[in-house]
Amino acid sequence: MRKIVVLGSTGSIGRQTLDIVRAFPDEFEVIGLAAGTNTKLLKEQVAEFQPAHVWSAAAGAEEMVTLPRVDQVMVALMGSVGLTPTLNALAAGKQVALSNKEPIVMAGKLIKDFEALYGGRVLPVDSEPSAIWQCLQGEDNEILRILITASGGPFRTTPLEDIENVTPEQALRHPTWKMGQKITIDSATLMNKAFEVIETHWLFSVPWERIEVVVHPQSTIHSMVEFADGSVKAQLGPPDMRLPIQYALFYPQRLPNSMIPRLDTSISHSLNFDPLEPNRYPCFSLAIEAARKGGTYPAVLSAADEVAVQAFLDGKIGYGGIHHLVEQTLSEHDSLPGETAEEVLQADAWASARAFELASG
Ligand SMILES: NC(=O)C1=CN([C@@H]2O[C@H](COP(=O)(O)OP(=O)(O)OC[C@H]3O[C@@H](n4cnc5c(N)ncnc54)[C@H](OP(=O)(O)O)[C@@H]3O)[C@@H](O)[C@H]2O)C=CC1
Numbered sequence: 052m053r054k055i056v057v058l059g060s061t062g063s064i065g066r067q068t069l070d071i072v073r074a075f076p077d078e079f080e081v082i083g084l085a086a087g088t089n090t091k092l093l094k095e096q097v098a099e100f101q102p103a104h105v106w107s108a109a110a111g112a113e114e115m116v117t118l119p120r121v122d123q124v125m126v127a128l129m130g131s132v133g134l135t136p137t138l139n140a141l142a143a144g145k146q147v148a149l150s151n152k153e154p155i156v157m158a159g160k161l162i163k164d165f166e167a168l169y170g171g172r173v174l175p176v177d178s179e180p181s182a183i184w185q186c187l188q189g190e191d192n193e194i195l196r197i198l199i200t201a202s203g204g205p206f207r208t209t210p211l212e213d214i215e216n217v218t219p220e221q222a223l224r225h226p227t228w229k230m231g232q233k234i235t236i237d238s239a240t241l242m243n244k245a246f247e248v249i250e251t252h253w254l255f256s257v258p259w260e261r262i263e264v265v266v267h268p269q270s271t272i273h274s275m276v277e278f279a280d281g282s283v284k285a286q287l288g289p290p291d292m293r294l295p296i297q298y299a300l301f302y303p304q305r306l307p308n309s310m311i312p313r314l315d316t317s318i319s320h321s322l323n324f325d326p327l328e329p330n331r332y333p334c335f336s337l338a339i340e341a342a343r344k345g346g347t348y349p350a351v352l353s354a355a356d357e358v359a360v361q362a363f364l365d366g367k368i369g370y371g372g373i374h375h376l377v378e379q380t381l382s383e384h385d386s387l388p389g390e391t392a393e394e395v396l397q398a399d400a401w402a403s404a405r406a407f408e409l410a411s412g
């Protein structure tokens with residue numbers, strides 16, 4: 052029995068995690084659930100899974116993840132709120148299935164340091180890092196290049212002059228994946244892809260210059276690894292997060308699950324690759340630059356983006372404003388080394404407040 056806690060159980064990843072638990076009732080005991088404001092769904096989940104611990108705010112979740120009887124923690128929270136529970140779970144030696152990518156963006160080195168220090172383990176869930184992880188199984192060879200695939204989002208072919216003024220409704224129409232609102236907007240701007248470059252750098256210790264992004268509109272190949280001899284390994288599957296979630300929860304076992312769709316080879320499939328157009332996605336290079344500068348810039352990047360996306364969804368700024376707001380906040384930041392959780396959280400708080408001021412002014 053895997054004794055699991057699910058943080059963000061009412062969200063897109065949280066609900067799909069509980070689908071996996073439902074599919075293997077003899078394999079899991081749900082010890083705790085935590086969510087934000089969707090108390091109706093949380094109550095239904097509590098009635099079904101009977102967890103001993105429930106929180107409808109992140110604060111309590113920070114302690115729940117350290118309970119001695121917990122083996123696995125699924126962190127499916129959205130945004131920076133996932134950082135402290137992730138660090139706490141690792142400090143308590145737990146297996147952390149980490150879907151929530153913002154904590155790795157904010158504090159990738161710290162998360163890896165906690166893993167090494169306390170014996171906890173990060174298990175990637177995001178589909179691209181999961182694909183890379185799967186391609187690396189059994190490999191002890193030098194990685195020449197990681198190729199992260201990007202759908203290109205809903206504005207991949209939109210005339211450049213029209214992109215500045217697209218609406219939230221248009222930006223929320225992701226071409227291949229059904230996800231929460233924040234990551235869907237990040238996919239449109241390609242901030243999500245930059246976050247995945249950052250995840251890849253930290254999770255697999257790959258130098259920045261060996262990580263590339265390729266536009267692949269079908270989202271059938273979830274990422275690829277090229278080795279020294281030129282061989283490229285790829286992981287494929289229909290765009291459904293239940294597969295990477297299940298892979299992380301049962302690693303290294305692969306179990307059959309009829310709920311997960313199979314790749315349909317009875318119909319024709321195209322697998323296209325296109326180069327990334329930097330002008331179309333200004334957030335991408337902005338984010339990579341902040342990541343490579345290091346210190347607390349990545350934490351500021353993540354916090355400013357979180358505020359900017361919400362401001363766009365709330366109609367306070369236009370789509371083009373997301374990039375400007377993040378750039379402005381980064382440019383005003385005096386970076387700290389970012390080697391402790393306190394420094395990272397301090398930068399996060401500063402950037403959230405500053406970006407909020409800029410969005411409101
Ligand atoms: N969705 C996907 O397919 C993928 C998502 N990811 C990453 O996984 C994470 C989750 O994404 P997704 O599931 O789409 O997001 P959702 O917005 O669908 O869900 C977020 C979850 O976090 C909870 N939550 C948000 N803020 C708080 C808070 N302050 N305190 C407590 N709980 C909170 C929400 O609770 P409530 O709804 O009750 O308010 C909800 O359960 C993100 O980091 C995303 O980038 C990565 C790859 C794919």
Ligand SMILES: CC(=O)[C@@H](O)[C@H](O)COP(=O)(O)O
Pocket residue numbers: 177178179200201202203204228234237238239243244292
């Ligand atoms: C499902 C998942 O992992 C998302 O992060 C996905 O990558 C979004 O698609 P794009 O960012 O490629 O548009």
Ligand SMILES: [Mn+2]
Pocket residue numbers: 177178179247
């Ligand atoms: Mn992804």
